[in-house]
Amino acid sequence: MVETVWSVCGMCTARCPIRVEVEGGVITWIEGNPHLLGGALCARGSAGLALLADDERPRQPLLRKGGRGEGRWQPVSWDIALDQVAERLQAIIAKDGARSTIMSCRGGPFVDPAKAFIQALGSPNFTNHDSACGRNVHHASLSVYGVGRPDLTYDIKNARHLVLFGRNLLESMKIGEANQVLDMLDAGGRLTYVDVRQTVTGLKASRFLMVRPGTDYALTLGLLHGLIKAGAYDAEFVRRHTVGFDELAAFVEPYTLDWAAQECGVKAKSLKELIDELGADRPRVIFHPGWMLARYRDSFYASRNLHLLNVLMGNLEIKGGQIFAKGAKDCGRKGIRNLTDLVPKPEERRADGAGWKYPHFDKGPGIFPLFYEAMATGEPYPLKALFCYRHDPLTCFPDPGAQKRRLDTLELLVSIDTHYSEFGWYSDVILPESPYLERDCQVAVQKGPKPRLIYRQRAAEPRHDTRPGWWIFQQLASRLGLGQYFPYSTIEELWAWQLEPTGIKIGDFAAQGFVDLADKPILDDRESMARRLATPSGKIELVSGKLAAQGIESLRPYESPPKPPAGSFRLVFGRSAVNTHGHTINNPLLHELLPANRLWINKRAAAGLGVADGDWLEVISQDGAARGQIQAKVTEFIHPEAVYCLHGFGRQVPLQSRACNAGMSDQKLQTGLLLDLDRVGGGLCLCEGLVTVRRSDRNGKREVEL
Numbered sequence: 001m002v003e004t005v006w007s008v009c010g011m012c013t014a015r016c017p018i019r020v021e022v023e024g025g026v027i028t029w030i031e032g033n034p035h036l037l038g039g040a041l042c043a044r045g046s047a048g049l050a051l052l053a054d055d056e057r058p059r060q061p062l063l064r065k066g067g068r069g070e071g072r073w074q075p076v077s078w079d080i081a082l083d084q085v086a087e088r089l090q091a092i093i094a095k096d097g098a099r100s101t102i103m104s105c106r107g108g109p110f111v112d113p114a115k116a117f118i119q120a121l122g123s124p125n126f127t128n129h130d131s132a133c134g135r136n137v138h139h140a141s142l143s144v145y146g147v148g149r150p151d152l153t154y155d156i157k158n159a160r161h162l163v164l165f166g167r168n169l170l171e172s173m174k175i176g177e178a179n180q181v182l183d184m185l186d187a188g189g190r191l192t193y194v195d196v197r198q199t200v201t202g203l204k205a206s207r208f209l210m211v212r213p214g215t216d217y218a219l220t221l222g223l224l225h226g227l228i229k230a231g232a233y234d235a236e237f238v239r240r241h242t243v244g245f246d247e248l249a250a251f252v253e254p255y256t257l258d259w260a261a262q263e264c265g266v267k268a269k270s271l272k273e274l275i276d277e278l279g280a281d282r283p284r285v286i287f288h289p290g291w292m293l294a295r296y297r298d299s300f301y302a303s304r305n306l307h308l309l310n311v312l313m314g315n316l317e318i319k320g321g322q323i324f325a326k327g328a329k330d331c332g333r334k335g336i337r338n339l340t341d342l343v344p345k346p347e348e349r350r351a352d353g354a355g356w357k358y359p360h361f362d363k364g365p366g367i368f369p370l371f372y373e374a375m376a377t378g379e380p381y382p383l384k385a386l387f388c389y390r391h392d393p394l395t396c397f398p399d400p401g402a403q404k405r406r407l408d409t410l411e412l413l414v415s416i417d418t419h420y421s422e423f424g425w426y427s428d429v430i431l432p433e434s435p436y437l438e439r440d441c442q443v444a445v446q447k448g449p450k451p452r453l454i455y456r457q458r459a460a461e462p463r464h465d466t467r468p469g470w471w472i473f474q475q476l477a478s479r480l481g482l483g484q485y486f487p488y489s490t491i492e493e494l495w496a497w498q499l500e501p502t503g504i505k506i507g508d509f510a511a512q513g514f515v516d517l518a519d520k521p522i523l524d525d526r527e528s529m530a531r532r533l534a535t536p537s538g539k540i541e542l543v544s545g546k547l548a549a550q551g552i553e554s555l556r557p558y559e560s561p562p563k564p565p566a567g568s569f570r571l572v573f574g575r576s577a578v579n580t581h582g583h584t585i586n587n588p589l590l591h592e593l594l595p596a597n598r599l600w601i602n603k604r605a606a607a608g609l610g611v612a613d614g615d616w617l618e619v620i621s622q623d624g625a626a627r628g629q630i631q632a633k634v635t636e637f638i639h640p641e642a643v644y645c646l647h648g649f650g651r652q653v654p655l656q657s658r659a660c661n662a663g664m665s666d667q668k669l670q671t672g673l674l675l676d677l678d679r680v681g682g683g684l685c686l687c688e689g690l691v692t693v694r695r696s697d698r699n700g701k702r703e704v705e706l
Contacts, residue, residue, distance in 0.1 A: 005459040006033065006513025010418075010436025011044040011051070012580035013108055014174040017513055018045065020437065020459040027052070027437060027460050032175055035512045042173045043578050043593065050589040051435050052463065056656050057419045058432035059464035068408070069426045071654060078467065078475075085429055086479035088412050089121075092384045098122035099348045100383050102371055104129070106390040109444035109454065113473040113486070114389045116339035120482040124346040125383075128365040132396045136293045136681035138362065140303035143544040143554065144311070146534030148362065151325050153448050154288065156180040158320035160281040161190045165216050165306065166295070167288045170201040171577040190281065192274060194219060196572055197600060197644050198637035207274065211264040213570045213642045213687065214561030217298040220305035221558060222260020222271060223278075225252040227312050232279025234314025241529070242311060244543030244554070251555040263560060265639070278313070284320030285313040293683060295572075300681025301556050311540055317524045324524065324532050325447035331517040334501040336443055336453065342485050351383055360550045360680065367682045369397060369675055375406040385412040389469065390433070392421035395582040395648065398670030398686060401626075416472060420653045421582065432466040434458075439468035440491040443498045443506075449521035452514045453504065455495070470494060552680055564690050567609070568622075569601070569643040571691045573666045582648040586659040596663035597646035598633040601693065606634045609694065616696040619643075619664060621671040622689055628664035629696060643693060 005020040009030075017033035018041065030048050032041040061081030066072040076084075092100055102125040103118035105111045111128075118126050130138070138149040145152070156162055157180040170178050185191060185204060193205035194216070202208045211219060227233045228249050238245050257275070261268035278285055289306040293299045315321030328335035349356045352370035355363030357380075375383050386407070394400040404426060407413060415424030416431045424430050433439065441456035474486040488494040495506045508515050530538055536545035543554045564570055578594045579585055599617055601609075611617065613634040620627050628650060638644055650665025669691055676685045 002028070005457050006509060007437070007459060008441070008454060008456040009041075009045045009048065010456070011048055011584060012173075013106060014172070015108060016041070016045060016175045017454065019513065022459055025460065033513055036514070037175050037179070040175050040179065042175060044173070044580055044584055044590065045175075047584065047587050047589040048435075048437055050587050051418075051584075052437055052460065054586065054588055056586055056658075058417075058424070058430050059466070061432065061465070062430040064428045068413070068428070069404075071425065073430070078465070081429060081431060082472075082475050082479060085412075085414055085431070086476060089385060090480065092411055093121070096382050096384050099124065099346070099351070099381055101125065101385040101387070102127060102351070102383060103387045103389065104368060104391045104393065105388075107365070109446065110441040110456065110469070111389070112338050112340055112442060112444075113470045114387075116343050116485060117473040117477055117482075118387070119340060119343040119346060120477060120485045121480070122346050122348070124348050124350045124363075125352070125371070126365060127352070127368045127371065129368065129391050129393075129396045130365055131368050131677070131682055131684050132294045132686065133292045134290070134294075134683075135367065136300040136678055136683035137290045137303045139360070139681045140289065140300055140307055142362065143304060143547055144307040144535075144541055145532075146541075146546075147324070147532060149289075150447065151532075153323050153325050154286050155320050155323055155449065156286060157183045158284065159184055159189055159286045160284040160320060161192070161277060161286070163192045163194070163285070163287045163309075164201065165194045165219075165288070165290060165302065166196075166293075167291055168195070168199045168201045168574060170204060171199060171575060172291070173577045190277060196639045196642045199574070200577070207270065209264070209266045209270065210637075210639055211266060212561075213572060213639060214296050215264040216296065217302040217305065218255070218263040218558055218560075219260050219266075220302055220309065221252055221255035222257050222264075223275070223309060224248070224305060224312070225255045225260075226257045226271065226275040227278065227309070228252065230275055230279060232275055232282070233312035234283060237283075237314035238312065241316075241526075242540040242542050243537045244541060248308065248542045248555065255558065283314040283318055285315055286310065286321060287313070295683075295685070295687040296561070297676075297678060297685050297688060298556065298559070299683055299685075300678045303681070304554070308542055311542065317526055317529050319523075323449045323521070324529070326449060326451050326518070326522045327445060327447050328451065328502070328517055330522055331451060333517055334503075336445060336498045336502055337500065338498070339485065342487075349380060351380060353380075358679075360547060360552060361682050367677065368393065369677060369684060372403065372406045373675060375409050384410055385414075386410055387414045387416065388421075388423050388427075389416045390418070392417070392423045392582055394422035394426065395651070395667060398667050398673035398676075398684065398689075400668055402671075402674045416469065418466075419583070419586065420655055422651060422653065425653045431472055432464070433469050433472065434462045434466040438462040438466065440470075441468070442470055442491075442494055446514075449523070451517045453502075453509075453517065454514050455506075455509060457513075547680075564641055567694070568690045568692050569605070570641055570687060571619075571666060571669060571689050572642050572644045572687045573647040574644065575648075576646055579646065579648060582651060585648050585651060585662070586656040588658065591658040594646075595658070597630065597649040599630045599664070599693070600633045600635055600638045600644040602638050602640040602642075603634055603636050605640045606632065611693075611695055618694055618696040619669060620692040620694075621669045622691065623671050625671045626669050628669055630664035643691065
């Protein structure tokens with residue numbers, strides 16, 4: 001008999017809803033939830049079965065033997081591993097206090113137990129990967145609306161024009177969002193795509209603008225100028241709902257469309273045509289403010305300008321525009337319980353300085369790289385322990401060598417993950433989490449125009465001695481005398497406790513795998529929209545009062561990026577629809593589709609170096625400290641000042657036989673960039689590093705380090 005199990009995919013951070021077919025306890029089929037995605041699923045989601053079959057992952061708890069990174073492990077029972085972690089943590093807290101412990105995670109809807117655990121210890125140091133992703137976007141949103149990135153959603157399907165700056169939606173790959181883009185195009189909508197290279201998304205675009213690397217901010221300044229000069233904006237919306245327009249208009253006066261075209265290396269005619277189209281298509285125009293905008297030193301300001309362009313379109317709270325994300329309260333309903341609601345919030349200041357040393361940074365997840373600064377200096381207090389839950393900073397952040405030197409100042413490194421990460425390989429303890437198809441997760445709210453409750457349901461029994469995160473944190477808390485903050489012993493008890501205020505039962509999820517909290521999308525009346533704005537003025541701030549109070553400019557003069565010297569290029573990176581950064585590189589099926597990355601290099605630049613397509617290249621970091629070997633992909637579809645590779649390759653975990661030393665690691669070439677942060681937005685400057693490229697005199701054969 002075939003049984004349907006509703007769940008949430010865990011092959012990437014998009015977390016698409018899925019339907020799993022199980023027959024006799026064996027998973028036989030995975031597809032996108034037909035009620036939300038029509039059955040659609042990407043290659044990564046379809047490779048979930050290969051993840052279960054792969055034995056090249058931690059199969060029971062492991063304790064380090066020998067030096068960090070040597071790869072000598074002692075398999076132990078869960079009781080022994082958890083007891084050791086708890087004992088070492090107790091000793092650290094007794095000496096240096098709970099504040100000396102950091103918890104980092106990948107983010108997403110299921111991190112409540114991890115956050116509750118670190119909060120119950122009494123440490124304020126909860127963080128995540130977002131400095132290498134969307135911190136600039138989040139803080140830009142806060143500076144304009146007073147609400148962050150998760151509080152805005154986009155009705156792409158009903159838009160007339162979508163403008164994307166490097167937001168490669170069709171390869172990212174969030175199935176529902178990708179389908180919305182295709183529906184918009186089928187309905188006659190326009191898509192403008194801006195990037196330093198062509199992508200699958202750009203191939204579907206009505207207009208593709210290949211810009212010079214580091215000039216995104218310049219293009220946004222030119223578009224602001226062009227729209228204002230042409231009167232192609234919603235003047236009434238701006239008058240009623242914003243402050244700072246006159247200052248904005250005066251600031252962009254020098255940044256004409258002709259100037260932007262020359263600075264970015266695109267045709268002025270294309271920009272002028274774009275202005276005409278935007279004026280005709282508004283208000284149903286969406287400038288996506290970005291997702292992974294940890295790129296350049298002015299990426300915060302580029303994202304902020306994208307928000308301002310949305311405001312000029314007057315596209316808030318309309319069909320085909322930006323919509324404030326709604327929750328249970330907006331539906332007149334009570335929300336679920338979260339474990340963090342039980343735990344007193346720590347009063348200690350964060351070690352990364354978020355919220356006090358840097359008051360403009362959201363102190364929720366803070367800024368992870370600034371913990372490395374604190375490790376090096378011991379200020380404001382010593383740090384001694386780091387837990388990474390589904391987060392691999394050595395793959396996520398630049399310069400792993402510099403990271404390891406700082407991690408060596410810590411007494412305890414714990415990795416909680418489904419696979420061997422680079423951080424896990426360097427850690428002291430590995431606590432293996434069950435893969436997503438083998439674990440349940442707590443109920444979570446998915447905010448949006450039509451909010452819903454979601455959960456992840458286990459579809460198969462664990463093949464190995466692995467456990468779900470909610471159990472791991474409950475067990476650790478119990479050993480540390482904090483069990484009162486985790487009022488459950490089974491997932492069923494946790495679900496019932498979470499849902500009790502809502503009147504919803506876990507059985508209500510059986511029909512579709514989710515529970516809608518509203519019958520139809522909720523749109524605010526435009527005049528009542530101000531109640532959602534948390535800015536000092538109570539209006540949308542084209543010039544931020546909060547930033548001004550901190551002495552930070554909302555409108556920064558543009559600085560042109562220098563051109564790389566001959567033979568050098570700006571190293572940029574991205575992702576494909578096949579692999580999820582470092583998470584899936586060793587997946588047997590996905591490895592067959594994409595066994596290694598290649599280095600995109602412009603055809604003219606390659607000719608100047610005597611490089612042909614398929615040649616092996618040596619790529620050298622700007623300080624000469626790091627080198628990588630990779631094959632060339634010679635193409636016209638990348639700017640001559642840049643080279644590009646997929647992120648996540650070049651891993652050096654010997655037990656991952658398929659991924660080990662396959663391809664090149666971009667983060668290992670980002671030497672000197674670990675603390676190169678946008679000090680306004682909090683995002684790393686991951687695309688500010690230069691590399692030298694030359695033909696390799698080696699045969700390119702993979703060397704396996706044992």
